[in-house]
Amino acid sequence: MGRVTLPDQVGTPTTASTAAAESGAAQEVLRRVFGYDRFRGDQAEIVAHVIDGGDALVLMPTGGGKSLCYQVPALVRPGVGVVVSPLIALMQDQVDALSALGVRAGFLNSTQYPDERRTVEAQFVAGELDLLYLAPERLRLESTTQLLARGEIALFAIDEAHCVSQWGHDFRPDYLELSVLHQRWPKVPRVALTATATERTRDEIVHRLDLGSSRQFVASFDRPNIQYRIEPKNRPERQLLDFIRTEHAGDAGIVYCLSRNSVEKTAAFLNENGISAVPYHAGLDNRVRAANQSRFLREEGLVVVATIAFGMGIDKPDVRFVAHLDLPKSVEGYYQETGRAGRDGQPSTAWMVYGLADVVQQRKLIDNSEGDAAHRRQLQLHLDAMLALCETVGCRRTRLLAYFGQPDQTPCGNCDTCLTPPESWDGTVAAQKLLSTVLRLKRERGQSFGAGHIIEILLGKQNPKVLQYDHHELKVFGIGTDLRDTEWRGVVRQLLAAGLLAVHGDYGVLTLTEASNEVLFDGRKVPLRREPERAAKPARAAKSPKVAVELAPADASLFDRLRKWRAATAKEQGVPAYVVFHDATLREIAARKPASLAELGAISGIGENKLAKYGAGVLEVLAEE
Incomplete structure (x- = not known):
């Protein structure tokens, strides 16, 4: 999934083959705007390919940096980068995050008043935007295509591209119409991005979006910082409460339930037991749903209890756990949902309880589903793969990666079946x-x-x-x-x-x-x-990734003060805290204690605009020592 919130650029430096993107305009934009010294993984090669006008299909896990793959080319190429995104409820936050970086961004969707839309349209035609976000359904309107024809387009980025798959868990019919982009603007490069796609889904994306000549970039699906655990279901609400209290007290997390009724009951149960939680499902009033989502993005330590209607495009980097109280319908859905934990690369948990009633319920849903026999067979195959993941006696991560076409992995040492091998x-x-x-x-x-x-x-x-x-x-x-x-x-x-x-x-x-x-x-x-007497909490694996910057005990209080300053600043500006700075950036500040704006600007994740906007405030906090 494309993100406007940018993960810390850590990892192995790129090779000489990607020198084109590591130098010149792309490298300058990366440093000046986003505050990073290097691209990581395939980013440099993808950026160079798109800048040169090539089409691309990009598969990277959540938190892998997909957004840079279209944001940097959009800032380098002439014209406006048009981002097709299904995340209407999050477009304002995405634009706010880009604005904090000094990027001129806007969106067009059904939540705006006519005057707001006219202003954004005028900015687009005048070339006063760097990025424009559109919902896919707007591209079905002739007025939208006429608008796009009046401006200069740098590229099309098709975010959440797995939504084009009719077999997928997030199918959106409007995505089927997006081949029109290639037909009407054949010389404008397109980059389709997703975090979740099997080989079959990739083929469907290529076919339906007319990306036959595109290059495919497939990164590893592995999220080594996430510990996967599945336990037998026995009084699931109590199990959840024990899990949160003993392992994630005070942490932000997402709890998924199958039904709206379960969402409401679980959220109420957590609040009654001292865990601050809000519900989220399609049956809530739009204003309540939007307010609960906004609270989750802006407050620290809040738990949201939701149906699968929640989460796609959520940029919150410090979600420490994702819990499932009901069996997901597919491995794709499970991976997509658990991937919302630990976007900042810090240790996080994907925890699920699962029992016989879940299997019976899912089978019943398939039997009663609309569609022909072929559709029901496909649903059954999805469920069978999910059950195989639940019942495996081997490494869960190995099975998960094999499902997405990465077989022959060694056991991870950081899932329940590795830490406590079942009999x-x-x-x-x-x-x-x-x-x-x-x-x-x-x-x-x-x-x-x-x-x-x-x-x-x-x-x-x-x-x-x-x-x-x-x-x-x-x-x-x-x-x-x-x-x-x-x-x-x-x-x-x-x-x-x-x-x-x-x-x-x-x-x-x-x-x-x-x-x-x-x-x-x-x-x-x-x-x-063998069924365990009671599922024990596995020990945290010794090989769990360490934080990007280890803090000495003496620096922990400074880190806390920086977080409090960030929270106050974000509240004053009406944006999520991570729009100001990520935790990893604050950790590095606390560890290095820069004494000037120049030293502060050398820290990863601080570009020119953020340095000018927040630098003085950070230095004031540091001077309080």
Whole structure:
């Protein structure tokens, strides 16, 4: 995702092959405007390619610096860079962040009054803007294309390009119309950017945006600062509360829930227990939703509880955790959502609780979804990949990267399965017992039931429902007392994940699959992951990335004073704190203690405009020592 908030430019310096972008105008813009000495990764090569007029498809993880790949060329090439972005609610913040850098930016969307739109349009035609943000639906209006024809365009940047994929988790129909850019402005370079795309999605982006001749730049999807953890669900609200209190007290975080009702209840629960939280979902009044989003961006230590409607384009760099209380529908969605943690490169957590009910619910949603059989099959494939990630006994990061086309990775040492390797056991007999119970109910009684009732038969429980249907007379009654209820639920969940069992209908009844016969009659072995007594918090990995600048204990109070100055400055200007400076920049200031504007200007992330705007204030804080 393209971002106006710029990550610290740390990492391996670029090679001689990217010297074109490291020198001259691009390098001068990078230093003067953004305050960075070097491009990192593929940035230099991408910038040089786009400046030369080439089209590009750019895949970089969240926080990887995609925004520079179009912002720098837009400032170097003649004309205005036009950014197509679906993030209407965030355009004002994006423009504010660029304005803080001295970049002339504007936007056109449905939230503006006519006079505001006319002003921005006049600035565009007069060449008084460097960047113009547009929502994709505006490009369907002839008035917009006529406006663009009256100005000089430096480039088109298509942000969140995965929205073009009809199989994706953030599909936006208006993106299907964006091939018009190439048709009407064939000589203007286009750069499509996203953080989330499998090879299939990349092919779809190229096809639908008419980017057949573009160069593709695919960076690593790895976010080594994020620790991935998935735990069995057991009183999820309490699990969440314990997680926040013990690991992220006072931190900003995002909690995702599947339904609006769950969002409201979870936000209320956290507030009742001393965790400041706000809800966010499409059912809220627009003003309330916008106010809650604004609070999250501007306040420190606030938790937002949301449906997936929240998060795309959120620039807040210091989100320390992303939690899921319900199973995401796909690995793409999971990666996109967890990627909102730790944009500043500092250690962060992607935490999720997951249980049998999640699998049943997602299967039901697929069965009841609109669309043809092919569409439902695709949804099923997405879910199967997500379940495989949840049930793996190997490194979660390795499986995640393999899904995005980066196989053969070594175990990361910073996920729960690496830090606390799960046990596996031969679950063949247990699987046969459970599948036999489902089979006998269907063959002998013509009946189908949900997981709870099947487990009660296996455990030999003579409750009213079992007695009502005379299920205590079945040969399988009581044959499963060697496992506990929670263990049987784990067996059901893992059989569903492996396709050895299916769930159907509004009541979530269990049915056999073709593969079930392989276990029942053909000798197929069924290795299972052992359910832990209680998921323990893994130790923080020794190889977790360290902060960009380590602070001596004596400098910590100075860092805190700088944060307080930043908070007051941001509040006075009505912008998020990170628009002023990132934490990493403040850390470096606290460590180096510059004594003059010239020394302050040498710190990464402080360009000319920010130095002029905030330099005196920073030096005043330093002089208080």
